[in-house]
Amino acid sequence: xxxxxxxxxxxxxxxxxxxxxxxxxxxxxxxxxxxxxxxxxxxxxxxxxxxxxxxxxxxxxxxxxxxxxxxxxxxxxxxxxxxxxxxxxxxxxxxxxxxxxxxxxxxxxxxxxxxxxxxxxxxxxxxxxxxxxxxxxxxxxxxxxxxxxxxxxxxxxxxxxxxxxxxxxxxxxxxxxxxxxxxxxxxxxxxxxxxxxxxxxxxxxxxxxxxxxxxxxxxxxxxxxxxxxxxxxxxxxxxxxxxxxxxxxxxxxxxxxxx
Amino acid sequence: xxxxxxxxxxxxxxxxxxxxxxxxxxxxxxxxxxxxxxxxxxxxxxxxxxxxxxxxxxxxxxxxxxxxxxxxxxxxxxxxxxxxxxxxxxxxxxxxxxxxxxxxxxxxxxxxxxxxxxxxxxxxxxxxxxxxxxxxxxxxxxxxxxxxxxxxxxxxxxxxxxxxxxxxxxxxxxxxxxxxxxxxxxxxxxxxxxxxxxxxxxxxxxxxxxxxxxxxxxxxxxxxxxxxxxxxxxxxxxxxxxxxxxxxxxxxxxxxxxxxxxxxxxxxxxx
Numbered sequence: 001x002x003x004x005x006x007x008x009x010x011x012x013x014x015x016x017x018x019x020x021x022x023x024x025x026x027x028x029x030x031x032x033x034x035x036x037x038x039x040x041x042x043x044x045x046x047x048x049x050x051x052x053x054x055x056x057x058x059x060x061x062x063x064x065x066x067x068x069x070x071x072x073x074x075x076x077x078x079x080x081x082x083x084x085x086x087x088x089x090x091x092x093x094x095x096x097x098x099x100x101x102x103x104x105x106x107x108x109x110x111x112x113x114x115x116x117x118x119x120x121x122x123x124x125x126x127x128x129x130x131x132x133x134x135x136x137x138x139x140x141x142x143x144x145x146x147x148x149x150x151x152x153x154x155x156x157x158x159x160x161x162x163x164x165x166x167x168x169x170x171x172x173x174x175x176x177x178x179x180x181x182x183x184x185x186x187x188x189x190x191x192x193x194x195x196x197x198x199x200x201x202x203x204x205x206x207x208x209x210x211x212x213x214x215x216x217x218x219x220x221x222x223x224x225x226x227x228x229x230x231x232x233x234x235x236x237x238x239x240x241x242x243x244x245x246x247x248x249x250x251x252x253x254x255x256x257x258x259x
Numbered sequence: 260x261x262x263x264x265x266x267x268x269x270x271x272x273x274x275x276x277x278x279x280x281x282x283x284x285x286x287x288x289x290x291x292x293x294x295x296x297x298x299x300x301x302x303x304x305x306x307x308x309x310x311x312x313x314x315x316x317x318x319x320x321x322x323x324x325x326x327x328x329x330x331x332x333x334x335x336x337x338x339x340x341x342x343x344x345x346x347x348x349x350x351x352x353x354x355x356x357x358x359x360x361x362x363x364x365x366x367x368x369x370x371x372x373x374x375x376x377x378x379x380x381x382x383x384x385x386x387x388x389x390x391x392x393x394x395x396x397x398x399x400x401x402x403x404x405x406x407x408x409x410x411x412x413x414x415x416x417x418x419x420x421x422x423x424x425x426x427x428x429x430x431x432x433x434x435x436x437x438x439x440x441x442x443x444x445x446x447x448x449x450x451x452x453x454x455x456x457x458x459x460x461x462x463x464x465x466x467x468x469x470x471x472x473x474x475x476x477x478x479x480x481x482x483x484x485x486x487x488x489x490x491x492x493x494x495x496x497x498x499x500x501x502x503x504x505x506x507x508x509x510x511x512x513x514x515x516x517x518x519x520x521x522x523x524x525x526x527x528x529x530x
Contacts, residue, residue: 117430119435120427120436120458121457121458169525172521173518176514176517176518179377180511180514183507183510186507191458191459192458192460194397195318195497196503199307199317201304201307204300205304208300208301211296211297212293212297214289214293215289215294218287218290219286219287219290
C-alpha cells in the first residue's frame with residue numbers, strides 16, 4: 001500500500017527536479033536551485049520511507065530482485081546528486097543525476113513489486129553488508145560516468161577541476177565499498193557454497209569489475225592519465241557495471257537472479 | 260681493455276636490472292596486466308558458461324586438481340584458464356615487488372600505509388588460495404541416511420557423525436530447508452560439533468562440512484522420487500584458509516585506513 005504511493009511520488013519528485021534543473025540552466029535568472037534541492041530531498045525521503053516499510057514487511061534488507069535493486073540504485077544516485085549539489089555547487093549535474101534516478105525508477109516500475117519473504121539462503125547478516133555495499137558502489141560508479149561526461153565537455157579548466165574532484169571521489173569511494181562487498185560476498189560464499197572464490201559467472205565478473213577499477217585507481221593520479229583518459233575509463237567501467245548488474249542478471253542463469 | 264669491457268658489461272647488466280625493476284614496480288605494468296586479465300576472464304567466463312560440459316566441474320575440485328584431471332579433457336578450450344593463471348602470477352609478482360619497493364623506500368610518515376595493507380592483504384589471499392588449490396580437498400555429495408550414524412570420509416581420514424536431521428519450516432508451514440546435528444572427528448582426534456543448516460556449516464579448522472539438502476532418489480520417466488530420504492553433505496578442506504582470512508582482515512583495515520585519510524584530505528582541502 002505504502003509503495004503504491006511512495007514509488008510514484010519519488011518518480012514525480014525526480015522528474016520534476018530534472019525538469020526544473022534543466023529550466024534553471026536554460027534560464028539562470030530563475031531562482032530554481034532551492035525547489036530543485038527540495039524536490040530531490042523529497043524523492044530521497046520517499047524512497048527511504050519505502051525502503052523502511054519494505055524492510056519491516058519482508059523482515060530482511062529489501063534489495064533483492066529487479067524492482068528493489070533498481071530502487072536502491074536510484075536512491076544512491078539521487079543522494080549523490082544532492083551531495084554534489086550541496087558540496088560542489090554542481091547545479092548543472094542535477095539533470096543528469098536526477099534523470100538517471102528517474103530512469104532507474106521508471107525501469108523498476110515494469111518489474112514485479114511483490115514482497116520477497118526471507119528465505120534460508122538469505123538468512124545471514126552478510127547479506128546486508130554484501131548487497132548494500134554492492135549497490136552503493138554501483139551508484140557511485142554510475143555517478144562517476146555522468147561526471148566523466150561533464151568533464152569531457154568542460155571547456156573552462158577551473159570547472160574541469162571541480163568535475164575531476166567529483167570523479168575522483170566517486171571512483172575512490174565506489175572502489176572502497178565494492179572491496180567490502182567482495183569481502184563480505186566471498187566470506188558468505190565460503191560459508192554457503194564451500195569456497196570464497198567461485199567460477200560462477202556472476203562471481204567472475206564481480207572480480208573482473210574490482211580488478212578493472214583497481215587499474216583505474218592506479219592510473220587516475222598519473223599526469224598522463226589526467227583528463228579525458230580517466231573520463232573514458234569511467235565510462236567504460238559503467239558499461240561493465242551495467243553488464244555485471246543487469247546483463248548477467250537478466251540474460252544469464254546466475255547465482256544472483258534478478259527475475 | 261678487458262677490465263674496461265668487464266666494467267661496461269656490469270654497467271649494462273646493472274642498467275638492465277634497473278629497467279626491469281622499474282618496469283616491475285610501475286603501476287602502468289600492473290594496469291596493463293590487469294587489462295589483459297580482465298579481457299581473458301571476461302571472454303573465458305562467457306565461454307565457460309556456454310560449455311558446462313567442459314567447465315561445469317570447476318567448483319567441484321581444488322583448482323590444481325581440476326587442471327590435472329579435467330584440464331586435459333577441456334584442452335584447447337581451457338586455454339583461457341591457463342592464460343589466466345599466467346597473468347595472475349605476473350600480476351602478483353608485480354604487486355609483491357611494488358610492496359617491497361614501498362617498504363624499502365618508506366617515508367617516515369605512514370602515508371600510503373592503507374594502500375600497502377591492501378596490497379599485502381591481497382598477496383596473503385593469493386598465497387592462501389594457492390595453498391588451498393594445491394593441497395586442498397573436496398568431497399562432493401556425501402550421502403547419509405536421515406536416521407543418522409557415523410560415516411567415514413576416507414579422503415580426509417575423518418569421520419562424520421550425524422546425530423539428528425530435521426526439517427525447517429517457513430512461516431507458511433512449508434519445508435524451507437533442513438537442520439542437522441553433526442560432529443566431525445578429524446585425523447588428529449579433535450572433534451567439532453554444531454547444528455548445521457544453510458549458511459551455518461560445521462567448521463573444524465580448515466575442514467568444513469556443508470549441508471546440501473535432503474533428497475530421495477528419482478527414477479523413471481518422468482522422474483519420480485522413490486525410496487528412503489538421504490541427506491547430502493559436501494566436505495571441503497582448505498589448508499590455506501587461515502592465510503586468506505588474515506589477508507582479508509588486512510584488506511579491510513587497509514581500506515578503512517585509506518578511506519579515513521582520503522576523507523581527511525577532503526576536509527583539509529575544503530578549509
